[in-house]
Amino acid sequence: AAPSYLVGLVGAGVGPSLTPPMHEREAAASGRRLIYRTIDITDLGLPAESVAELVSAARRLGFNGLNITHPCKQLVLPVLDGLTADAAAIGAVNTVVFDGGSAIGHNTDWSGFARSLGRGLPHAPRDRVVLLGAGGAGAAVAHALLASGVRELCVADLDAERAGELAERVGRRFPDAAVATGDAAAPGRLLAWADGLVHATPVGMAHHPGIPVPPELLRPPLWVADAVYRPLRTELLRSAEQNGCPTLDGGGMAVFQAADAFELFTGLVPDRDRMLTHFHDL
Ligand code: NAD
Numbered sequence: 001a002a003p004s005y006l007v008g009l010v011g012a013g014v015g016p017s018l019t020p021p022m023h024e025r026e027a028a029a030s031g032r033r034l035i036y037r038t039i040d041i042t043d044l045g046l047p048a049e050s051v052a053e054l055v056s057a058a059r060r061l062g063f064n065g066l067n068i069t070h071p072c073k074q075l076v077l078p079v080l081d082g083l084t085a086d087a088a089a090i091g092a093v094n095t096v097v098f099d100g101g102s103a104i105g106h107n108t109d110w111s112g113f114a115r116s117l118g119r120g121l122p123h124a125p126r127d128r129v130v131l132l133g134a135g136g137a138g139a140a141v142a143h144a145l146l147a148s149g150v151r152e153l154c155v156a157d158l159d160a161e162r163a164g165e166l167a168e169r170v171g172r173r174f175p176d177a178a179v180a181t182g183d184a185a186a187p188g189r190l191l192a193w194a195d196g197l198v199h200a201t202p203v204g205m206a207h208h209p210g211i212p213v214p215p216e217l218l219r220p221p222l223w224v225a226d227a228v229y230r231p232l233r234t235e236l237l238r239s240a241e242q243n244g245c246p247t248l249d250g251g252g253m254a255v256f257q258a259a260d261a262f263e264l265f266t267g268l269v270p271d272r273d274r275m276l277t278h279f280h281d282l
Helices: 019-029 048-060 085-090 108-120 136-147 160-173 187-193 235-242 251-266 272-281
Strands: 004-011 033-040 065-068 095-099 102-106 128-132 152-156 178-181 196-199 223-226
Touching: 004 019, 004 048, 004 251, 019 033, 019 251, 019 272, 048 065, 048 095, 065 251, 085 102, 085 108, 085 136, 085 160, 095 251, 102 251, 108 136, 108 251, 128 136, 128 187, 136 152, 136 160, 152 160, 152 187, 160 178, 223 235, 251 272
Parallel strands: 004 033, 004 065, 128 152, 128 196, 152 178, 196 223
Antiparallel strands: 065 095, 095 102
């Protein structure tokens, strides 16, 4: 019989995540059995640090791997036996693969965003890009932008120290690129300089409505990509579209991080267009 797969998602409030049904539907569509469990530390009343114990339990119980999400993506690092070079450079893991008794950490948020950008805005000029938000998503996006050929990256965050640390870290990994920090409180100058804006703060999420920059600053030929995917059409993207800017929503990143994790867990090549369709059906 074809092998079956058991995987899970560890994080806080992961119940409504669309990642489990995306994996399960893709496996079913390929004629395989995959069970995807959510392991919600909030429901379990566990602290974020318990990710260590959950990873070792899952390994013993025969899981093929785990996805790891907020607030555990960094806390999981010390319990792993190895990291890909990309995950080490980003400093965060969203995918753990159990392989022959060892737990290896990967980051598919960056590869997911890189694929989404390549597919969604293939011809967008990307010499100069502003990244707003230097948290977990921002770190993966920064890595993806530089790996996708961005030559000058400006990182801005209300927490200037966070922006500085991220700029320094990705600058070391991509020494040929120019990486600087910008003032998140003065977006006008940043956007006048840039070819594109990538937004990776929580502003615009369903429970955090709003727009992270004044809409009148969104003017073609600037392109605008959002990491937020709930809702898919954020206020930022709606304003950018109304003004005529090319846009990219956060759905592609969410789907392609899952597709890349699926490939790591199962060794099967997923049908990424089918996964995108499933996501939009869910
Ligand atoms: P995080 O809390 O780790 O980081 C958010 C950062 O934004 C913080 O550094 C904070 O200081 C900064 N910030 C907040 N408001 C700001 C503002 N108005 N201006 C400038 N900086 C501001 O969060 P995260 O995990 O990086 O997630 C950020 C967003 O990305 C969330 O909406 C999340 O849903 C989304 N996300 C999407 C995907 C995807 O697959 N599409 C994956 C991960 C995260």
